[in-house]
Amino acid sequence: MSQFLFEASLFGVIFLILKKIWSPSVKYWMGQIVIAINIFACLLYMYGIYGGMMTLGLGSSKILLHAIVAIIIHTLFTIQSSNEHE
Numbered sequence: 001m002s003q004f005l006f007e008a009s010l011f012g013v014i015f016l017i018l019k020k021i022w023s024p025s026v027k028y029w030m031g032q033i034v035i036a037i038n039i040f041a042c043l044l045y046m047y048g049i050y051g052g053m054m055t056l057g058l059g060s061s062k063i064l065l066h067a068i069v070a071i072i073i074h075t076l077f078t079i080q081s082s083n084e085h086e
Contacts, residue, residue: 031077038070 018026045063048054 028077031073035070035073038066038073041066042070 018030042063045054045059045066049056049059
């Protein structure tokens with residue numbers, strides 16, 4: 001229960017900080033960081049498969065999930081930036 005309260009309060013603090021400093025540049029960099037984390041996760045799962053620490057079925061499904069998330073976020077940012085330039 002204490003772990004949940006800690007995580008919930010940390011999430012609340014992060015939310016309030018981002019609400020105060022949110023701007024287009026912060027939004028851009030947060031999106032790029034999320035994309036980079038998902039690509040890094042794909043690389044880690046590939047390493048896990050290669051090292052034999054993870055089965056091919058489990059690792060490839062997780063790689064697919066993280067790759068799809070990175071592609072969706074990149075696509076949303078591309079669409080939004082093209083709409084702003086019009």
